[in-house]
Amino acid sequence: MLVTRFAPSPTGPLHLGHAYSALVIQRLAGDGHVLLRLEDTDSTRVRPQFATQILDDLDWLGFRWDGAVRTQSKHRAEYDAALELLAALGLLYPCRCTRRDIADAGARAGKQGLVYPGSCRGRPMREAEPGDALRLDVAKALERTGPLPSFRELGPLHAGAYRPDPEDLVRQIGDPVLRRRMTRDIAYDLACPHDDALQGVTHVIRGADLWDSTPLHVLIQTVMGWPVPRYYHHALVRDDTGRRLAKIDRSKAISKYRSEGLSRADVIALLPALPLKPLAP
Numbered sequence: 001m002l003v004t005r006f007a008p009s010p011t012g013p014l015h016l017g018h019a020y021s022a023l024v025i026q027r028l029a030g031d032g033h034v035l036l037r038l039e040d041t042d043s044t045r046v047r048p049q050f051a052t053q054i055l056d057d058l059d060w061l062g063f064r065w066d067g068a069v070r071t072q073s074k075h076r077a078e079y080d081a082a083l084e085l086l087a088a089l090g091l092l093y094p095c096r097c098t099r100r101d102i103a104d105a106g107a108r109a110g111k112q113g114l115v116y117p118g119s120c121r122g123r124p125m126r127e128a129e130p131g132d133a134l135r136l137d138v139a140k141a142l143e144r145t146g147p148l149p150s151f152r153e154l155g156p157l158h159a160g161a162y163r164p165d166p167e168d169l170v171r172q173i174g175d176p177v178l179r180r181r182m183t184r185d186i187a188y189d190l191a192c193p194h195d196d197a198l199q200g201v202t203h204v205i206r207g208a209d210l211w212d213s214t215p216l217h218v219l220i221q222t223v224m225g226w227p228v229p230r231y232y233h234h235a236l237v238r239d240d241t242g243r244r245l246a247k248i249d250r251s252k253a254i255s256k257y258r259s260e261g262l263s264r265a266d267v268i269a270l271l272p273a274l275p276l277k278p279l280a281p
Contacts, residue, residue, distance in 0.1 A: 002032030002281040004203045006058075006065070007192070009039045010051035013253035014058070017207065017237040020271045022063045024234050025205045030278025035199055036065035040073045041186045057254040061264060070199065072191050079186040082194055082224065083134060083179060087125050089144065091223065094128035095120040095135045096181065116174035134179040138219065142166045145222045148215075154279060155232040157208055164215035173216055193217045197226035203279060205232045232279065237271060 006022045008014065026034060038054070040046045055069070072079075086092045097105075097119050105117040121137060128134070142148075150163040178190040192213075196204060211233045221228050239252075257267050 002029055002203055002279060003035065003200050004029050004032065004205050005035040005037050005196070005199065005201055006063070007037040007039050007195075007206075008054055009042065009045075010047065010054055011040075011042060011045040012050060013255050014054050015252040015254065016267070016270060017252075018054075019057075019061055019254055019267060020237045021205075021207055021234065022058060022061065023268070023271070023274055026063055027274045028203075028205055028232065028279045032203075032278070032281060033066045034064070035067060035070070035201070037070045037195060037199075038072065039188065039191065040071060041079075041188070041191055043073075043183050043185050046073070053255055057258070060258065061254070061267070070195065072186070072195065076186065078198070079191055079194060082190060083186075085224070086136065086178070087134075089223070091137050091141050091144070092125060092134050092178070093121055093123050093137055093175075094125060094132035095123070095175075095177070096129070096132050098181075115172065116176075118175060121175065130184070131182050133177045133181040135175040136178050136220070138169050138173065138175050138216075141219055141223050142169065145219065148218055148222055149228055151214065151218050151228050152230045153214075153233065154203075154230055155208075155234055157233055157235060158211060162215075164218050169215055169219060172212070176216060189213065189216055190220065193220050193224075193226060196229060197221065197224070201229050202281070203230045203232060205234065207236050208233045209236060234275075235272065 004025055006025050008018055036058070038051055040051065051071075083092065097116070099114060101119065102114050102116055105119060116135065120135070148164045148166070150161045152161055153159055176187065176189050178187050179185070180187060195201075214231055214233075218228055220226075254267065
């Protein structure tokens with residue numbers, strides 16, 4: 001049976017983009033199971049009132065889910081256990097670099113962006129301090145896995161079978177943070193594939209903005225021995241200027257439309273057309 005999930009982060013109110021994603025998931029799931037997960041590991045941005053509002057807005061939209069809501073902040077021990085396993089495999093290292101350090105290193109190398117240059121890659125875990133980030137050594141992880149398995153993309157934007165390119169992983173992603181500096185928060189790139197495996201998710205349905213994260217998640221799934229689900233990345237909801245809707249655009253919050261008297265049908269009419277039929281299990 002198809003099992004999928006909707007996994008918003010309670011760092012802001014639900015907006016039209018979230019509403020579209022939730023309704024796409026519900027449509028594509030058909031008679032399968034839809035789970036709800038609150039990805040609230042970013043302790044600096046999460047607010048309890050956003051979590052409450054998200055649940056209320058989803059209910060108002062007619063989004064229904066199976067079972068209890070999984071709240072990631074309540075499962076820190078599970079993510080720590082995954083980190084311990086990765087450390088035991090020699091695939092983690094402590095890092096104290098700031099975003100400025102990374103940007104400056106990239107500038108010196110004539111590169112733009114924040115792809116980690118590997119400044120701390122040689123540090124052993126025994127030198128880790130409480131405020132350090134923990135990074136995955138992607139090159140070592142790829143040595144351990146060998147060729148990565150293909151994953152199936154079902155969405156219309158990238159439909160087909162893909163085998164992650166190791167060189168692209170190293171060059172475009174670098175060594176990702178799996179536990180953040182100072183706050184020690186678990187990063188999305190570990191918590192997300194961990195929970196998909198734990199909850200038996202067979203199909204990951206999410207926005208196209210997360211397409212580039214998929215090869216990294218396949219690497220982590222392979223290293224950890226977790227199953228690789230099928231993926232479906234849907235188009236993003238954009239405003240009249242073509243700008244992607246984001247949480248900081250409070251005027252697009254579902255709660256604001258509700259307070260202005262719009263009905264569920266009115267809000268759905270603002271969204272792109274939903275897929276016509278469910279996915280095959």
